[in-house]
Amino acid sequence: MTTLGIKAGDIYEFSDGRHRFIEEWDDGTLWFVKETTKKRVPLDEPALVKMLDIGAARRIDIFRRTDGKPQSCNDNAEFGPGEEHSPDGVRARTFQWFVRRWDNTPGATLGKKGLAKFILLAKRDQPVHLDWPVKPERLYDAITKCGEPGNRPLRLFRSRRGKSQRKRFDRFVETALGETIVFYWDLRPRTFDDAFGFFRAKIAAENARRREAGEKEIEKYPRRPETIRRRINKTINRENWAKKYSVHEATLKFAGIKDSPTADSPLEIVIVDHTRADAWTVLDTTTGLPLRRPTLTIAIDVCTRIILGYVVTYEDPSIYNVMTCLKRVVRSKTYVPHVFPDIDYHPDAWDGWGLPEALLVDSGWEFKSPSFQDALRDVGIEPIWSPVHRPTYKAIGERFFHTFNQKLLHKIPGAVPWGPTEARLIDHEPRKEATISLGMLDELIHEAIQDYHLSEHASLDESPASAWKRKLKTRRIISDVHSLDALLGRTARVRFTRKGVKFRHQVFHDADTVSRILGPMSALAKRRDQSHSPVGSARCWAKIRYDDLDASCVRIWNDAVNPPRWETLPNRDRKFVYGLKIDGAQRDARRELPIPISFWHADQIREYAKKNGFRFRTDEEKWVARNKLRAKWEKTAGLLPLRETKDAIRGLAQSQGGFEQLVKVKSPPLAVEASQVVFATAPATPGGMARATLVPQQVAAMERETDEYFQPKARGPGRKGQAKAKRTARDKAEAAADERAEKAVERVKERARKAAAPKKAPAHEPEAKLERAVIDKYLDEE
Structure with missing residues (x-):
């Protein structure tokens, strides 16, 4: 099977x-x-x-999305059980029906005569169960005060008679009580006693003013703190609690506890999360430059606890980490014995791969970005966002980080198993002890993941590998692996012209591709965006996808063909993008393949050249600036404080690439x-x-x-066009009303004729014929 x-x-x-x-x-x-x-x-x-x-x-x-329109409100939810057919319910539904009909009637006016005419015409189609009498004055209030077109919730039409609290004190005292409640909720340190003192001060100041003016003083007002306390307690809610304390504390107090996610089958829900690894690494074993603690991103299956993919980079948590991890999730792990031959390979431990149905992530900016949501929609994955500041909702991923630290990271040189206070007391300096490079760390992580898959899991009562093998019945697979680079990337909107696309100070252009797609795409653009010159370049706005760590190309969305597709535009400066080989570097198979420069790296080189006055036009000049910046980074990476060498570490790490380069080099050719x-x-x-x-x-x-x-x-139409459309709609409505009135008169005439006509008119009685002729003439004149 x-x-x-x-x-x-x-x-x-x-x-x-x-x-x-x-x-x-x-x-x-x-x-x-x-x-x-x-x-x-x-x-x-x-x-x-x-x-x-x-x-x-x-x-x-074909992955289809929802239309994005808001869901219609459930009107039954506005009433309690048994209230739908009460007089208040019938009244509210009747007014809601008339107001919605008014919203959808072209040319409807708010004048008294116009509303009376509208009510008369609408009653012909009025539902039988909505028989509450409607007057033009009340309908005017409902139209202007109960929501807006397209948003007419039923609760706004309910009567408020008898539902407002009666005032026990005069207006000034009630106002002072309201200001006291606001005073209490404004700041955290304020107590009930502070609020009561504020209220008494307000009353004393008002009485003093009235004495000077010769007016009667306030006699009836709360004289005990208990009254203020009760008033404040009635206003306890989540909004006020968040205002006085914090949103987090308000959520902990009022929000319901959400259960952790559960899944019945593999790949049903996959958790993706980041953490800062508890270990220092170095650039490579030759230079030994100490870098910093990398960022670890993992994807773990909720059902079987299988690690489907991971990423270790020196980037801060970003959409690049997520997209790279997702690319590794959907690909098979057959590369492991060829790329890492020293690992005792077990095939059952590396069967975890496939296309997830849902991705559970936190509420970080990288997971809420339009690029992330658009990419998941393209590959057919549903995003699920966990509550803010709720790490327990993703307890499965957090627990794996703890296990992974104990299994590997806390045991290697350069580990950070303690906090800064404990490390200072025992004179522990992980930066000086670091000897593990990023490439060596990849191999150790693969070995640790295999051991984790084959070890018994406390929650499963079996190993994750056996749970995966037992529960996996079917799995979704990616349709086209070559499309991953286009589907999983960041999205931007750019200007597309004959010169191609200029994005982040770089030009992406291919003469054949631009010549083929520019004409049809510009034909769909707005005419006012085109050049007025007959020889001016055609242009349009277009959507592109790009990879943060690959400035060699961008992919532009060609929506002028059926079906639409991505088109690749390479970087015009190909030599600058791939650069030159680094002299004296450690022998590494990854360096045998060209590693494209990242967008961030290209920006750093351009700014470095501008700051130091280097020429930055030809390929040779760009190579010189890139090589000088690389030499500067290697000198400063291990000497200056960490906060001043963050960019240098990031740039040096990007130049190494990931183990995907080793996959391309060491994977054997297909047997078939x-x-x-x-x-x-x-x-x-x-x-x-x-x-x-x-x-x-x-x-x-x-x-x-x-x-x-x-x-x-x-x-859209201008003011004149809108006015003309309103006049046309009004004329059509009036003509339709006149036509309906004429038909109604004809029906009345016909009924009158039938009522006046004798059932049996004898032939010898000419008076009957004369009487019928007189009635017909009278009705026609009327």
Whole structure:
């Protein structure tokens, strides 16, 4: 039985065309049928997984989002049990019905005559159960005071008669009591005694003023602190508590306790969280430059506690960490024995991968950003935000950090197992003891994760690996691994012209791509944004996706084709982006592949060149500035205080890259070529030499019909157009009313004729015919 979660009807795209999955045999063979030739194609699960992992196959899906409109309110929730049919309920629903109808009636006015006419016409369609009498004056108050068009909640139409508290004291005393309550809730240190003293001072000052003016003094007012205390206690609520103390304390006092998330199957809910690792690292074993404590981002499965992916960087918690971690979650872990051969590899411990259904994250800015939400929508993952300042809601992830620190980080050189006070007392300096590089830390983390997967978990009563193997029935997989870089990235809006895209002081341009897509995209843009010159460049606003650590290209959203798709625009300064090899560096397979510069690194080089007066136009000048900044960073990384070398550490760490570079270098070639795995077929031809039709590869998220960001909007009508539209609507309404009135008169005439006509008129009585003619003439004249 396959664990890939595919079902009959799923469409996959191979190198020779699209195929539809039809069935699975008992021996595990997966049968597909080609769309064009209807030829059956067999595949086994390992072959399909390998094809999906290298991008030789992908699944075609369409991820649709909600329309984004607010949900309609539940009117029944405005009343208590049994109150829906009370007189107050009938009155409120009747006025709500008339007001909503008025909102949707073009040309409706607020004049008394207009409202009377509107009520008369609306009563024809009035529901039977809403029979409360409505007058123009009351309808005017309801229209102007009960909400606004599109937002007419039922509670605003309820009667307030008899529901306001009666005043026991005169106006000044009641006002002073209100000011006393505000005085109490303004500051944390203020007590009931302080509030009572404030109130008595207000009364004393008013009595003194009245004595001087010869007026009667205030005699009736609260004379005991208990009265002030009761008034204040009646105003205890979450808002006042947050005002006096803090929002966090108000939440702890009034908010209900939310249970921790639970999941019944693997990949149902995945927790992603950050922490600052309790260990120092160095740049590499050759230079030995001490860096700082890296940031650790992990993704853990709630159901089985399997670690699906992790990221260790010197970046602060950001969307880059999250997106990189998510890329590792959806990819298989078959690289482990080739990249880290010293690990005693157990296949069962590394089967944790797949596309999660939901991602549980905290309320940090990187998780609330539009780029993060848009990326998750593209790959079909639902985001779940935990409550603010509630680490217990993600207790599973927090507990793993504690376990991971005890299992690995607190045991390596440069560990930080204690706080600053304890470390100072025992003379512990982790910065001087650090000898572990970031590459070595990656290998140790892989080994620790494998040990964690194979060890028994207290909450599961079994190891995470066995729980994953037992509970995994199906899993979602990413449709196209090549689309991850475009789907999982940050979003920005830029200007697109003949010169390409200028973004963060860099130009991204490809002549062929720009020539192909600029015309159709600019045709959808606003005309007033175009150049008035006949030879001026076409231009439009466009959405791009980019990776923070890869300034080699951006991807622009081409919504002028059907279906829309991402187009890649490379960086014009290719040599500056990839740079030169670092002389004297430690031999590392990752340095054999070009590592693109990050956007932040490029900004640092440009600012460094500007500050020091270096020329920064040609590739050679940019290389010189980059090399000088790198040399400066290596000198200052281990000498100056940490707060002054943060940028240097970040830049040096980015130049190393991640272990993905090792995956590209050390992973062995496929045992079976893609051409041998994919069954390429073509329609029968007389010559038999036709090739299989290749379908252009498109990411599933790009097959949606419309894009939800940056859609061109037409200019609305001006004042004259709006006035004309109102006149036209009013004329149509009046014409419709006249037509209905004429039809009503004709119906009245017909009923009068039938009532006046005798049932049997004898032929020898001419008076009957004369009387009927007289009635008809009278009715016609009327």
